[in-house]
Amino acid sequence: MSGRTSLVLITALTALIQRAHAASIYVSPTGAGSGTVDSPYGSIQTAVNAAKAGDVIYLRAGTYSPTTNIKITKSGTVTSPITLRSYNDEKVIINGESLPGTPYGLDESLPNDERGILHIEGGNYWYFYNLELINGPYGVYARDSSHNYYERLSTHDNYESGFQLQGTASNNTVIYLDSYMNRDPRKNGESADGFACKEGSGTGNSIRNSRLWNNVDDGLDLYLFGSPVTIEEVYAWGNGFNRWGFSSFNGDGNGFKLGITDNPPANHIIRNSMAFANAKKGFIDNGNPGSLTFERNTAWNNGDNGFNMRSSKSTLKSNIAALNINAQVSLISGTTSSGNSWDSSTTWSNSSFLSVDYSTLAGARGSDGKIKASNFLVPTSGAAIGATTQAKI
Ligand SMILES: *[C@@H]1O[C@H](CO)[C@@H](O)[C@H](O)[C@H]1NC(C)=O
Numbered sequence: 001m002s003g004r005t006s007l008v009l010i011t012a013l014t015a016l017i018q019r020a021h022a023a024s025i026y027v028s029p030t031g032a033g034s035g036t037v038d039s040p041y042g043s044i045q046t047a048v049n050a051a052k053a054g055d056v057i058y059l060r061a062g063t064y065s066p067t068t069n070i071k072i073t074k075s076g077t078v079t080s081p082i083t084l085r086s087y088n089d090e091k092v093i094i095n096g097e098s099l100p101g102t103p104y105g106l107d108e109s110l111p112n113d114e115r116g117i118l119h120i121e122g123g124n125y126w127y128f129y130n131l132e133l134i135n136g137p138y139g140v141y142a143r144d145s146s147h148n149y150y151e152r153l154s155t156h157d158n159y160e161s162g163f164q165l166q167g168t169a170s171n172n173t174v175i176y177l178d179s180y181m182n183r184d185p186r187k188n189g190e191s192a193d194g195f196a197c198k199e200g201s202g203t204g205n206s207i208r209n210s211r212l213w214n215n216v217d218d219g220l221d222l223y224l225f226g227s228p229v230t231i232e233e234v235y236a237w238g239n240g241f242n243r244w245g246f247s248s249f250n251g252d253g254n255g256f257k258l259g260i261t262d263n264p265p266a267n268h269i270i271r272n273s274m275a276f277a278n279a280k281k282g283f284i285d286n287g288n289p290g291s292l293t294f295e296r297n298t299a300w301n302n303g304d305n306g307f308n309m310r311s312s313k314s315t316l317k318s319n320i321a322a323l324n325i326n327a328q329v330s331l332i333s334g335t336t337s338s339g340n341s342w343d344s345s346t347t348w349s350n351s352s353f354l355s356v357d358y359s360t361l362a363g364a365r366g367s368d369g370k371i372k373a374s375n376f377l378v379p380t381s382g383a384a385i386g387a388t389t390q391a392k393i
């Protein structure tokens with residue numbers, strides 16, 4: 001047997017042994033036991049502390065109200081991830097209202113280790129499914145964590161961003177996220193986004209089939225993240241309005257904010273996504289000096305330009321900008337533009353779309369977790385232009 005063959009065998013055996021020993025760990029809001037199905041733990045942290053690679057932590061229905069945030073600092077492995085999920089799709093709410101920092105006073109700082117109802121730091125190969133995280137100092141805050149998979153999370157009414165990746169982060173997948181009504185009284189709305197991937201780098205991160213709405217700052221923000229993020233079927237609306245009566249309002253109000261001046265070049269890819277009814281711009285490079293790709297997106301009815309490229313050498317193909325306030329687009333020279341609404345002389349009005357009613361888009365997801373298809377913003381012409389919930393593009 002060659003060295004390589006034995007190495008492969010040992011790796012396979014290790015994975016098998018880990019799987020054979022994989023445990024199911026149960027937690028219930030009313031539990032006081034030892035983590036079995038009949039005698040669940042009462043604390044999610046206790047279950048996390050007990051979990052080993054390959055284990056599945058099942059949360060039973062109800063509302064959990066931790067008084068310290070849930071810290072995840074251990075890792076699974078590529079073949080034996082650790083899973084944290086609701087049991088049988090029971091409704092699980094983790095309410096962060098009793099945590100520190102909900103909220104701290106104006107201009108006070110929120111220490112790193114208090115961020116997040118789920119504070120993941122150096123935690124890799126975790127799978128999360130079907131959890132609702134509310135009223136926390138961030139919903140999910142994952143720093144220096146990679147290879148994690150987040151499916152069907154709902155993060156809302158948190159006192160900072162609903163969902164944030166930060167630091168060294170690669171190969172994280174976020175799918176079927178709903179993140180809304182997040183706000184930061186501590187900063188009068190300056191930084192609570194629906195989804196943020198900020199201040200760090202690492203390839204292979206993606207967000208898909210997600211909705212980011214009515215957040216105080218931006219729908220999505222990639223502030224100072226120096227590697228490409230893939231964004232597909234993401235819908236951002238209603239962001240950047242002062243719904244909380246902050247005295248001095250700092251919300252930015254862009255649907256998709258894709259960097260900042262001084263951002264390292266980050267060639268993000270944005271496809272089949274929509275920005276509508278945001279306070280300001282639909283899609284903005286915001287100073288990112290990279291080469292971004294925009295394909296089949298739609299910006300409609302926003303409070304400023306649909307697409308605003310002021311720094312990047314981006315490629316924009318088959319996008320729609322319609323009924324936005326101010327110029328539909330503002331693109332510096334050096335961008336490449338083809339097949340977009342603004343590349344032809346067609347005039348776009350609400351009747352250019354089969355529907356301008358987003359109630360299906362905003363409504364209940366299908367049992368598969370996907371947003372239900374509708375005619376919202378589908379061009380009446382049938383042209384293959386702009387985003388659509390009807391097809392994967
Ligand atoms: C990325 O993470 C997934 C788990 O979400 C894992 O299955 C896959 O092997 C990882 N890919 C790489 C290149 O590490």
Ligand SMILES: *[C@@H]1O[C@H](CO)[C@@H](O)[C@H](O)[C@H]1NC(C)=O
Pocket residue numbers: 301323350356
């Ligand atoms: C287009 O439709 C939206 C949603 O009904 C509405 O708010 C907006 O005022 C309409 N715009 C025009 C120019 O009719």
